[in-house]
Amino acid sequence: MRNENYLNPKEAAAYLKSSTSTLAKRRLSGSGPRFTRIGRAIRYRKSDLDDFMGAHTASSTSELGKEQRQ
Numbered sequence: 001m002r003n004e005n006y007l008n009p010k011e012a013a014a015y016l017k018s019s020t021s022t023l024a025k026r027r028l029s030g031s032g033p034r035f036t037r038i039g040r041a042i043r044y045r046k047s048d049l050d051d052f053m054g055a056h057t058a059s060s061t062s063e064l065g066k067e068q069r070q
Helices: 009-016 020-029 046-055 061-069
Strands: 036-038 041-045
Touching (some): 041 046
16 A cells, blocks of 8 residues: 555645645545545545646636636
8 A cells, every 4th residue: 555645725735835625625526636524524535636736737818718718
C-alpha cells in the first residue's frame, strides 16, 4: 500500500491556491479533483490534486475554452 498524504478541504484549497467553496462546488458538479468520503469527512489525496492540475494545463486561453465546451 502506498503511503499517501491526505488533505482536508481547507488544506487542499490552500495547496491549490483556491477556496474551499470552489472545491465544494466542483465536488457537486463533478468537475473537481477526485476525493474520498469517510463518513461525513472529505479527503483529497495530494497525488490526485497534482493529477487534476496537470490535466487542466493549457498554453493559451483558447485551449481552455475548447475543453470547457466539450
